[in-house]
Amino acid sequence: MQKNVTPSVRKLKNDQLRKHVAAIHTSGDLSLLERKMVNVLLLNAYDDLLSRRTHTLPVDHLRAMLGWEESNNVTLLKKILRTLTSTPIEFNIMEDGKETWRVMTMISFGEIKGSICTYRYDEYLAERFYDPQIYAMINLGVQRRFEGGYALTLYENCLRYKSVGSTGWWELERFKKLIGASASIYDEFKYLKREVITKSIKEINRISDILIEAEYRKIGRKVSFIRFNLTENPQKSLLEPELLDDHASIRESETFKRLREHGIGERLAIAWILQDKEQAQAVVDYVEERDKKKLIKGTTAGYIRKLIEDGADVGKSTYEINKEKTRKESFDKEKCKKVDEKKLELEAEYKRHLVTNRIQNLTMTEIIDLVEHYSIGEGRDKTKSYNPVTGKFKDAIERVSFTGWLRSQFLPEVVMNKNEFVLWLEMKNKKATVAS
Structure with missing residues (x-):
């Protein structure tokens, strides 16, 4: 731990986080949720970065700062912490005229125990985070609005250039590394531009406090360099009501002010009050009485x-x-009800998935038999456009009607296989994570 350091008091207004540029630039491979987690954890620990290695944050508070007020997905939080303990950060620093290269992980330890999340930074990294020579100001209120991982990454990488109005020219390969666009499809510029650059610019300009536009420079016929020009978002005044400090009311509370008078850090006081404001107030009363x-x-x-x-x-x-x-009992009962409802919803979706596969795999002979059965019953006078040679309905309404009838026939026959259902859920969650 660094010794003989008397850190100056630093106020971070409106949940703004001073984030070391190296940490922004070297975490391009993180997903949207993982990048948000990095910023939330750093903001929570900022006041005590030089004095403490280990930091805590109530899980409920963590979810709120991530924008998960209605989610209780502790499994995903654990997965993200696992990723951060294996994500490298590289520093290239000039010392005594020579370049020094250093590498370490984003966090060195993570734990979720009960309602508390605990994590730890390497000492060197904590010092760089606390007093960076160059830093970007990241507003967590803005961060919560992002839905695209590339967009948030580009926003973070552009924000440090806000005062000069331009990022300067980046080699295209460097840009792809910064943004985390490592898929082979992005080797072809038209896909990189369409899926990463254009979509990210649209999202940033729509929801953030800055506006950016891209410029390109070619060598021969190939785009080889890119830069982004930045201006203040003229709609910022419309965004500000949504970006106000989420904890303003807590800072105005008597308990918060009393905790601060006793020398408790701002973020720690907020965390305690969010965790259990009655307990925090009772402890302050008790301690002051004993004092x-x-x-x-x-x-x-x-x-x-x-x-x-x-x-x-x-x-x-x-x-x-x-x-x-x-x-608590009421909350737990409601939570169980929501879990049960979600389970039933997923099981119904899985059954529909099985029925769809069953329909898609029907043989021509099976289709002919089913159409014949349909035509003499519920589908009477609804098979006029059916072509027995192709096995298809020419009329869209008749086709939809027949498909609906097929589903009603097959759905009661569906038998749930627990192991296959679990595998389907894992694939579904994996696709959702990749899409985010």
């Missing part, structure tokens, strides 16, 4: 921290305890 009686040997801040992190019971009333218990 008046001169019963605290060390600092009040240290005592407050110990009581809160240990989950100490400092005198909640029976009414408050019962109220909290009832609220």
Whole structure:
């Protein structure tokens, strides 16, 4: 740990994060959610980067900062932490006229235990994050609005050039590395431009506080360089109401102000209040009462921290305890209901998937037999456009009607195989992750 350091007090307004440019530039391979997680974890730890290696954040708070207020996907949080512990960050730094190369992982440790997420930074990385010589200001309110991973990556890489109005020319290969566009399809420029550059620019200009446009430079007939010009978004005033500090009301609360008076860091105080505001208030009351009686040997801040992190019971009333218990039971019941509903929804989707496969794999003989059966029953007078040679309906309405009848026939016959259902879910989630 760095010694003899007295860090100056730094206020990060509106959830703005000073993020070292090296950390932005070397994490292009991260997905959208992983990039958002990096920024949220760093913002939470910022006040204590030089004084503590290990940092904590309530899982509920973490989900809220990621924009997951309605999601309780702890499995995905674990997956993202696992990725960050294996994601390298490279630094190329000039020291004494010579280039020094360093590499380390984004975080060195991650844990989710109960309702708390714990993580750790390497000392060197923490020092670079806290006092970068060059940094970009990333607003987490803006970040939550992004839906495309390439768009957020491009936004982060452009933001540091906001004051000069242009990124300068980047070699196209360097740009692809920064943005994480490593798929072979992007070796052909028209696909890179259409799927990555154009879509990202549209999203940035629509939802963020800056506007960007791309310029290209060719060598011969081939595009070899790209640069982005930046201006303030004239619609910024319309965006600002949505980008206001999510924690403004907490900062105005009496409990927050009292915690700060005792020397508790801003982000830590917010985290405690979000986790359990009644507990935070009760602990402050308890500590101040003991301090008046001169019963605290060390600092009040240290005592407050110990009581809160240990989950100490400092005198909640029976009414408050019962109220909290009832609220939790109600929440758990509602959560179970949503889980059950989601499970039924996924099972129904899987059955429809099986039926679709069954229909697509019908032989010509099977189709002829089914059409004949359909025509003498529910499909009477609805098979006039059917061609027995091709096995197809020329009329779209008749075709849709027959397909609906097929589904009604096959659906009751579907038998769920648990293992195959699990494999289908994994493939579905994998596709969703890749798409994000």
